[in-house]
Amino acid sequence: MADREPEVRRKLADFFEMIGYQADAVANDQDVLSKAAAHDYAVALVDCRLSGDSGLDVLAELSASYPETSVIMLSAEPTLEIVIAALRKGAFDFVVKPFDLTELTEIVHKAADQHELLKMYRAMSAQMRQDRDAGSQRGAGLTKATG
Amino acid sequence: MRTHSILVVDDELLIRDLLYDFFRGQGWEIAVAENGEKALEILRSRQIDLVLSDIKMPQMDGLALTTEMRESYPDIPVVLMTGYPSVDSAVTALRCQVVDYITKPFNIHKLYKVIESKVKEKEG
Numbered sequence: 001m002a003d004r005e006p007e008v009r010r011k012l013a014d015f016f017e018m019i020g021y022q023a024d025a026v027a028n029d030q031d032v033l034s035k036a037a038a039h040d041y042a043v044a045l046v047d048c049r050l051s052g053d054s055g056l057d058v059l060a061e062l063s064a065s066y067p068e069t070s071v072i073m074l075s076a077e078p079t080l081e082i083v084i085a086a087l088r089k090g091a092f093d094f095v096v097k098p099f100d101l102t103e104l105t106e107i108v109h110k111a112a113d114q115h116e117l118l119k120m121y122r123a124m125s126a127q128m129r130q131d132r133d134a135g136s137q138r139g140a141g142l143t144k145a146t147g
Numbered sequence: 148m149r150t151h152s153i154l155v156v157d158d159e160l161l162i163r164d165l166l167y168d169f170f171r172g173q174g175w176e177i178a179v180a181e182n183g184e185k186a187l188e189i190l191r192s193r194q195i196d197l198v199l200s201d202i203k204m205p206q207m208d209g210l211a212l213t214t215e216m217r218e219s220y221p222d223i224p225v226v227l228m229t230g231y232p233s234v235d236s237a238v239t240a241l242r243c244q245v246v247d248y249i250t251k252p253f254n255i256h257k258l259y260k261v262i263e264s265k266v267k268e269k270e271g
Binding site for chain 1 (some may be wrong): 247
């Protein structure tokens with residue numbers, strides 16, 4: 001949970017802890033990136049105006065380095081340019097403040113599901129690649145042995 | 148190299164004709180439809196690499212088409228274009244996982260670069 005407003009980030013982190021998530025709250029972009037490097041987060045809630053407009057830069061960094069983390073952008077003053085930039089940088093969702101907590105919770109649940117699906121997909125793809133490589137190595141060995 | 152295919156969905160005949168001529172000129176296979184329902188008929192009958200759709204259309208608009216496609220054709224990227232951009236429609240587009248949101252009038256060469264890069268990304 002990354003928001004420069006202490007009350008917002010603390011309340012949201014407390015709420016998501018209460019409903020069963022492990023939550024960390026941070027105030028700036030450097031802290032988001034250092035936390036993300038140390039934890040496998042399913043979901044990141046990032047305010048667009050984290051420090052200046054750096055929320056969108058954080059989104060780009062998270063999408064590139066941790067593509068399995070679903071990033072939900074928050075904004076109290078969304079403009080068309082900000083939303084389009086979030087879309088292009090791979091945000092999972094975009095929530096306008098003030099938000100309905102029930103609605104946000106549903107979005108976070110969906111984002112966490114998406115994270116699980118992506119992890120499963122990548123693990124299965126990796127396994128299939130390994131099996132294929134092992135199969136072609138066996139084939140090469142057989143050709144050598146019989147040729 | 149395989150020929151790429153695009154489905155253009157727009158209720159404006161002029162836009163459909165313009166994009167048809169342009170993509171044919173670039174060597175692409177192109178199909179056109181005037182609304183979302185016609186687009187779904189085409190998607191059922193032939194392979195399409197990317198859908199470029201207007202948002203505001205009669206019968207089935209671009210957002211409804213994208214929502215339907217996320218269920219039936221989740222692997223086909225969608226680029227939406229609109230002459231009436233708004234924060235609300237851009238947020239809805241983001242939630243529908245479109246790969247880009249282009250405002251009209253557009254520069255056709257910039258549009259082409261976006262579309263070409265998205266098709267290449269899909270091919271991996």
